[in-house]
Amino acid sequence: MTESKIKRFIVSWDEFRRDSQALAWRLTAQKPWRTIVAVARGGLVPAAIVSRELNIRNVDVVSLASYDDETEHQGAMEILKRVNGTGEGMLVVDDLVDTGTTAKVIRQMLPQAHIATVYAKPDGKPFTDTFVTEVSQDTWIVFPWEVD
Numbered sequence: 001m002t003e004s005k006i007k008r009f010i011v012s013w014d015e016f017r018r019d020s021q022a023l024a025w026r027l028t029a030q031k032p033w034r035t036i037v038a039v040a041r042g043g044l045v046p047a048a049i050v051s052r053e054l055n056i057r058n059v060d061v062v063s064l065a066s067y068d069d070e071t072e073h074q075g076a077m078e079i080l081k082r083v084n085g086t087g088e089g090m091l092v093v094d095d096l097v098d099t100g101t102t103a104k105v106i107r108q109m110l111p112q113a114h115i116a117t118v119y120a121k122p123d124g125k126p127f128t129d130t131f132v133t134e135v136s137q138d139t140w141i142v143f144p145w146e147v148d
Contacts, residue, residue: 008139009135011142022132027114034058035089039062042095045145047059062092064105065080083109097124103128114129121139
């Protein structure tokens, strides 16, 4: 995909909060969660909102890096911080599932976890269990914390 064909979708803080709350509401009817696992960095904000909405205080972090911040393209996956366990009772929260690369690594790490994202692209959709909004594969979401 060339840079000129990428669509930019700018999300405001209010929109992101609303979408993260909608994610929490979709998860309320599902099994009780013992722990929320935020995927750093993008999943930190929605995990905070989801944890508040679901009244879950036990929050952990898994940290993975695959995007080059300068070029906005994915590279090799690097695990910076792991979470122990099988994933039983764990709700993994991220901002976006794009190609599914991060979700696949998390699924290997925590096979019984439930993976939830605010946004999902078609290539990554099969690797998440719950999401709120689907966006096209050629869309680059600009999150509120990325706006200067």
